[in-house]
Amino acid sequence: MSTLLQILLLFSLLCSIASATELPVPLNDEVLSLIVFKSSITDPNAALATWTESDATPCSWTHVECDAATSRVVRLSLDSLGLSGELPRGLDRLTALHSLSLSHNNLSGPVPAGLSLLPDLHSLDLSYNYFSGILPEDIPLMPSLRYLDLSFNSFSGPLPGSFPSSLRFLMLSGNRFSGPLPSTLSQCSFLLHINVSNNLLSGSPDFSNGFWSLTRLRVIDLSGNQFSGVLAEGMSNLRSLKVLNLSRNRFYGSVPAGLGLCPHLSAVDLSYNALDGSLPNSFRYLTSLLSLSVSNNRLSGQIPDWIGNMSALQTLDLSNNKFTGNLPSSLSGLKDLSYLSLSNNLLSGVIPDSVSQCTRLSELYLRGNSLNGTIPHALFNLGLELLDLSSNGLTGTMPPGSAHITETLRWLDLSNNDITGTIPAEMALYYNLKYVNLSWNGLKSQLPPELGLFKNLTVLDLRSSELYGAIPGELCDSSSLAVLQLDGNSLSGPIPEEIGNCSALYLLSLAHNSLTGPVPASISDLKRLEILRLEYNNLTGEIPQQLGTLQNLLAVNISHNRLVGRLPTGSIFQTLDQSAIEGNLGICSPLVSEPCKMNVPKPLVLDPNAYPHGNGNDLVTYGSGPGILKRHNFLSVSAIIAISAALVIVLGVMVITLLNISARRRISLLDNALESMCSSSTRSSSPGVGKMVIFGQKNSLRSEDFVDGAESLMNKATELGRGVFGTVYKASIAQDRFVAVKNLFTANIIPYHDDFDREVRILGKARHPNLMPLKGYYWTPQMQLLISDYAPHGSLRARLHENGDKMPGLTWPERFKVALGTAKGLAHLHQSFKPPIIHYNIKPSNILLDENCNPRISDFGLARLLPKLDKHIISSRFQGAMGYVAPELACQSLRVNEKCDVYGFGVLILELVTGKSPVEYGEDDVVILIDQVRVLLEQGNVLDCVDPVMGEFPEEEVLPMLKLGLVCTSQIPSSRPSMGEVVQILEVIKAPIPDRMDGF
Structure with a gap:
């Protein structure tokens, strides 16, 4: 038998043995990789139910696409499946993968390294998840990557030093990336689209040698960062540019004229910067422009007549600048215009009838100018949805509306004008109206x-x-x-x-x-x-x-x-x-x-003379005649009985009070004796476990966390800071579980457990999103601990004064959020408890922040644990709150109430806006923040004291905030508003803009 025939027979025998014993088919690398991926994440909707390890290849699985010729996985599309958990390693075994998309899930944790091992990966989409940490270092090494979308995650740290040169689309918006843009982006010569908006990026982008050299760019979005510098010329090289968004940064200087030489531009947004000068004349050539926004800058001059030549415009926003002169009549050329905002400029003259020729206009905002004359009747013939002409000098009556506007109008604001006449009854036909403001008219x-x-x-x-x-x-x-x-x-x-x-x-x-x-x-x-x-x-x-x-x-x-x-x-x-x-x-x-x-109704008064036993002493009654008073010299029997009963009751109360005091002293002596005996008998043993009390059934704490006693807990704790009532520690109660523990200074604290328990339980009932709740307490005669959640993001004081370069400075929206949240928390303490819970010690170190800058007030109501709030305790307890303490706390003749907290909150507001401490010591003088702000306000220069760290800010919000802080710090307590009124004022200051009122 030949050797070849022997080999064939042996192979046939092996196949029959394998068939008879049903040996399993070994898993290939791609099946193994995807099964490992599935087992490492949570799939609540069973979207990956078809993924089973018994299959020879994954090509029949849902959300998996293979190459027909090679049966290798080339596309993995797992969008919007509700997947959660951390992304495991192992996907690098899908070496033929072209596209990986995991967007709109709940995946978290860092992105593992190894993606650079996918040589054919063209598209990577991890957007809308909860990924965090810095980007893997091997992303720049992905040789074929063209599409990268990591938007709306929690990535942080600097951007990589470079990106793949093959990249076409780069989307990193909605993260917390910091630092500058890498200069090597100019090497991505094929880049078409870049969006790094809403991050913490800073520096001055190298436009001349960077973006402007990327002649294929179609979209540039750098909005919502902290970029600064001058917008240099060179944009005319971007012949393919369609969208440019540089809004909400810190750019200054003039608007580059080269923008007008980009013929394909359809949207330009330069709003919320510090640009000045006038609109460049080259903009007249942007005949394809659909949207132009330069609001909230410092642009000046007249609105040019050539604006009407931009016939494709659908949105035009020039609000919050310094434009002067009349509204140009050439606006009539904007036939497709649907949104026009020229609010808060220095415009004058009448509203031209030509505006009503913008027949598609749906939103018109002209508020805060010096316009006069009457309202054109033709405006009310348009299909307007929002009309705001407030704070001008308009006169005349309200025009009658057409049938068109009665169907469309939702928002009407004509306030702060000189409009006269009646409110027309026809307004009842405006059945879609949600907001009507006609205030401050005649x-x-x-x-x-x-x-x-x-x-x-x-x-x-x-x-x-x-x-x-x-x-x-x-x-x-x-x-x-x-x-x-x-x-x-x-x-x-x-x-x-x-x-x-x-x-x-x-x-x-x-x-x-x-x-x-x-x-x-x-x-x-x-x-x-x-x-x-x-x-x-x-x-x-x-x-x-x-x-x-x-x-x-x-x-x-x-x-x-x-x-x-x-x-x-x-x-x-x-x-x-x-x-x-x-x-x-x-x-x-x-x-x-x-x-x-x-x-x-008044009660009936009987004449005591009508009764034989009604004689009384010093009893004044009314007789039958008007004005007749009769005085009697003896007490009645009923009066004597009433007085005797009152004396007995008073004596009884005094006796019971004395007995209670005596019994408490005996109990105290007995407790001290027992403690002395216990301490002497157990000195060599482990310390005794004290009283542990946990508040609420849904509390994350357990008594077992403190089974070893407070001493062992404090041995592992690290000190966070010292306050006026005690020292705060960070303590570990289990693996990766921490609490904040305040070790109270026992001097002058309520010495009896029952009294201590009663007061702390009241504080434990305070539950509000802006309060740091008490979780429980630990009590022994020698040690009292208050336990609350640990705040890993620190205090407001740390962010304002001790931040350094660790985190970016607080922006104005973040500062306002802190002020409003703190006010709501204090209002809850004042209004939801009887008697109200007073903080007494409002200051930034007692305002803790979460990752979104939401404030939570700590250390509230601890003054309830003092048996007597006298001058000695005030001087010793509150000396660390210099500058925040209301003046009446030092004067026992005044009634101490919630207005003490209002004072501290007022100082807090001024500190938030200015970034300065309430008391600052110089070489030769002492600067009191309240006095400094008040003087600057009187001089008209109060905005000079605004903290420059927070960048751009709305004057219409900051100025009322400073005034509110001064009102809250009035030396006369009755002149200060209540915290409920403060909340109302803050909500008025942050009034919603019209396009956010759709919920009405």
């Missing part, structure tokens, strides 16, 4: 009942418009009304009972009118009501007790009316400031000096 009109026909109306603002007459009950026929402001008019008559039909109302302001009659009880039906202002009217009677059921109330003012009687017992009424209730006939409150008057 309408001299009655409120038409037809306003109740606005079925979608959410905001109605008619303040200070010289309105008169009664408030129609039909006003609340629309159940959608959320804000009703009618204050500052001449309205008369009663508040209609139908006001209770406005079920969505959260702000009701009727102050400064001539309203009469009682406060209607139907207001108690407004369960969403947060702000109620009725001051300076002629309202009479008692406040209905039903108003005490309004649990959402944050601010109430009923001052300067003719109200009497008791305040409602619930909600915010028992904690109202004197300024909110003063000036009435007789409100029953300890805060007002007027006599309390009850609006109830």
Whole structure:
């Protein structure tokens, strides 16, 4: 038998043996790699159910695409499958892979190295996940990569020094990358699209030798970073550029004229920078431009006439600059224009009729200029959705609207003008209107009942418009009304009972009118009501007790009316400031000096002379004749019995009090004796375990975490800082679990466990998104620990004053978020507890921040643990809060209340805006921040003290914030607003812009 035949027979025998014993087919590398990938992540929707290791190849699996000729995996598309977990290594075995897409999942952790081992990978999309850390160092080594999208993750650190030269699309937006753009980007000569928006990138990009040399670029988006420098010329080289977005950076200088030589530009956004000068004349050649935004810069000069030659424009935003002169009549050439904003400039003259020839116009904003004349009637013939002509000098009456605008108009703001005449009843036909503001005009009109026909109306603002007459009950026929402001008019008559039909109302302001009659009880039906202002009217009677059921109330003012009687017992009424209730006939409150008057029938007074045993001593009664007073010389039997009973009760109370004091002293002595005996008998043994109390059933802490006692916990702890009440430590209670532990200074702290437990449990009930809640406490006579969550992102003080170069400085939106959140947390402490919880020690080191700069107040209410808040304790406890302490805390003759926190919050606001400490010591003098800001405000230079670290800021928000800080730090406590009012003021300062009001 030949050798070949022997080999064939042997092979046949092996095949039959393998078939008989059913040996498993070995896994190939691609199946193994994908099975490892599947086992390492969570697949809640079973999207990868078809991936089984029994298959010879993965080509039949869902979301997997193979090459028909080689059966090798070339595409893996796992978008929007709800996958979570960390990305494992092993995908580098898919050596034929061309495209990998994992976007819109919940994957997290770092991206593993090894992607450079995929020589044919053209496209990598990891966008919209939670990946973090720095980019793998081998990404620049991927030889064939053309498309890279890592947008909207949590990547941080600097960008790689280079990118693959084959790259066409680079998308890195929505991360936390920092540092400059790599200069080697100019070597990516095939780059078509770059988007690094909304990061922390900085520096001055090398436009002349960088981007401008990439002549194939079509999209450049560097918005929302911290880039600075001058926009140099050279853009004319970008002949293919279609979209340029450099907004929300710190560029300065003039707008490059070379932009006008990019013939294919369709969108240019240079807003929110510091650009100056005028619009370059070369822009007239951008006939393909669809959108132009240069808002929030320092551009000046007149709006050029050639703007009308940009006939393709659909969006034009020149707002918040310094443009002067009249509106050009050439605007009529913009037939496709749908959005026009010229607000907050220095424009004058009349609104030309040519604007109404922009027949597709849907949003028009001209607020904050010096425009005069009447409103063109033709404007109300367009299909406008939003119209804002506020804060000008417009006169005349409101034009009648066409059928077109009645169907489309959603937002109308004509406030702060000189418009006269009546509110036309035809406005009821504007059935899509959600926002109406006609305040600060001279309408001299009655409120038409037809306003109740606005079925979608959410905001109605008619303040200070010289309105008169009664408030129609039909006003609340629309159940959608959320804000009703009618204050500052001449309205008369009663508040209609139908006001209770406005079920969505959260702000009701009727102050400064001539309203009469009682406060209607139907207001108690407004369960969403947060702000109620009725001051300076002629309202009479008692406040209905039903108003005490309004649990959402944050601010109430009923001052300067003719109200009497008791305040409602619930909600915010028992904690109202004197300024909110003063000036009435007789409100029953300890805060007002007027006599309390009850609006109830007087009790019947009997003449004691009518009874044989009615003689009394020093008892004044009224006789039968008018003005007759009779004085008697003996006490009645009933009077003697009443006095005797009162004496017995007083003596009983005194005896019981003395017995309690004596018993407590005996218990204290017994406790000390037992502790002394225990300490002497167990000195060589391990210390005893104290009392561990955990608050709440959903608490992440467990008693087992402290089974070894506080001493072992503190041995592993690291000190974070020292406060006025104790030292704060970071303590580990389990693997990767940490808590913050405050070891209280036991001197002057409540010595009895029951009292300590009662007060700390009250603090433990404080739950609010802007409070750092207490998780529990640990107590022994020698040691008291308060336990809360550990805040890994540090305090506001660290971010403001100790940050260095570790993290970027706080921006204005972040600072405002801190101020508003802190105010809401303090308002909760003041309004949700009786008596209110007072912090006493508001300062940046007690404001902790999370990763999104949301504030959480710590150390609140610890003064409750002091048995007596006297001068000695104040001087020793609060000396570390220099500059934040209200002046009344040092004067025991004044009533210490929530206004102490308002003072500290005011200092905090000034510190947030200026970046300066409340007290700074120089070589020759001491600078008090409050005094410095007040002087600059009087001189008109207050914006000079704004912290330059935060970059660009809106003056219309920063200036009111500084003024609010000065009001909160008034030396007279009653002149400070309540924290509920502060929250309201802050929300008004940060009023939503029109395009964010779609939710109304």
